Amino acid sequence: MAVITQIQETVRFIQSVYKHSPEVGVVLGSGLGNFSKEIEVELEIPYSDIPHFPVSTVKGHQGKLVFGFMEGKRIVAMAGRFHFYEGYTTDEVVFPIRVMKFLGIRLLMISNAAGGVNPSFNVGDLMVIRDHISFATPNPLIGKNQDELGPRFPDMSEPYKKHFIRLAREVARQSDIHIHEGVYFAVTGPTFETRAEYQMIHHMGGDAVGMSTVQECIIANHMGLPVFAISVITDMGIREEENVITHEEVLEAAKAAEPKLTAIFKGIIARV
Numbered sequence: 001m002a003v004i005t006q007i008q009e010t011v012r013f014i015q016s017v018y019k020h021s022p023e024v025g026v027v028l029g030s031g032l033g034n035f036s037k038e039i040e041v042e043l044e045i046p047y048s049d050i051p052h053f054p055v056s057t058v059k060g061h062q063g064k065l066v067f068g069f070m071e072g073k074r075i076v077a078m079a080g081r082f083h084f085y086e087g088y089t090t091d092e093v094v095f096p097i098r099v100m101k102f103l104g105i106r107l108l109m110i111s112n113a114a115g116g117v118n119p120s121f122n123v124g125d126l127m128v129i130r131d132h133i134s135f136a137t138p139n140p141l142i143g144k145n146q147d148e149l150g151p152r153f154p155d156m157s158e159p160y161k162k163h164f165i166r167l168a169r170e171v172a173r174q175s176d177i178h179i180h181e182g183v184y185f186a187v188t189g190p191t192f193e194t195r196a197e198y199q200m201i202h203h204m205g206g207d208a209v210g211m212s213t214v215q216e217c218i219i220a221n222h223m224g225l226p227v228f229a230i231s232v233i234t235d236m237g238i239r240e241e242e243n244v245i246t247h248e249e250v251l252e253a254a255k256a257a258e259p260k261l262t263a264i265f266k267g268i269i270a271r272v
């Protein structure tokens with residue numbers, strides 16, 4: 001079945017149970033699902049109930065769409081996302097982003113847990129993503145272009161909109177939250193990087209490294225949907241000599257930093 005037909009069927013299903021149009025879509029990364037507790041919930045739909053949606057398999061990912069209000073705006077949040085390393089195709093990874101666009105969102109906000117490769121970062125810091133390096137992961141637009149969704153060769157000169165980065169700076173200043181800005185280097189995972197790989201990523205211009213986000217960002221850009229994204233630095237891949245990185249540590253650090261992330265997201269939502 002053509003992707004556009006799948007999207008239309010899924011959107012029709014969601015609109016049959018939820019009559020409103022969200023303004024903002026939010027993707028919650030590993031250990032960051034608590035954000036949805038701040039939503040004045042109108043409706044939750046488990047992924048397993050949504051036609052054509054894949055089902056999330058990773059610990060710490062709840063797997064549902066949450067519809068409701070935040071700061072007086074209607075939003076939809078993905079509690080749990082799909083990663084390429086789980087075995088989903090790139091089409092499956094990005095499907096919910098396409099659906100949210102067709103539900104009417106005008107801004108996509110993405111969060112993720114990431115490894116720090118900029119030596120000035122610390123565990124628990126936030127990094128607003130200014131740009132990304134995606135060539136170590138499969139591009140989700142490979143294959144026949146879906147002309148109904150966007151152009152064959154999309155521009156990627158401003159993958160994360162400067163306007164929202166400026167808003168984030170303003171919110172951070174007012175809330176007394178320290179944020180970094182930097183380049184997110186995407187890998188497929190599921191292995192964390194070797195020490196040599198962390199060094200290489202640092203030399204190639206990455207400030208943080210992670211296993212998500214860029215495919216979602218590319219698909220949003222393809223459709224002309226503005227993106228804002230933040231990484232929570234959950235471990236430091238360089239600087240420490242003997243550090244062993246575990247998924248548990250990543251989840252714990254993400255959870256600890258979540259209130260800061262929530263404050264930034266809320267502040268931006270209030271201003272859109």
Ligand code: HPA
Binds near residue numbers: 209
């Ligand atoms: N590398 C890749 N992905 C990650 C990391 C990391 O160090 N930490 C959290 N997600």
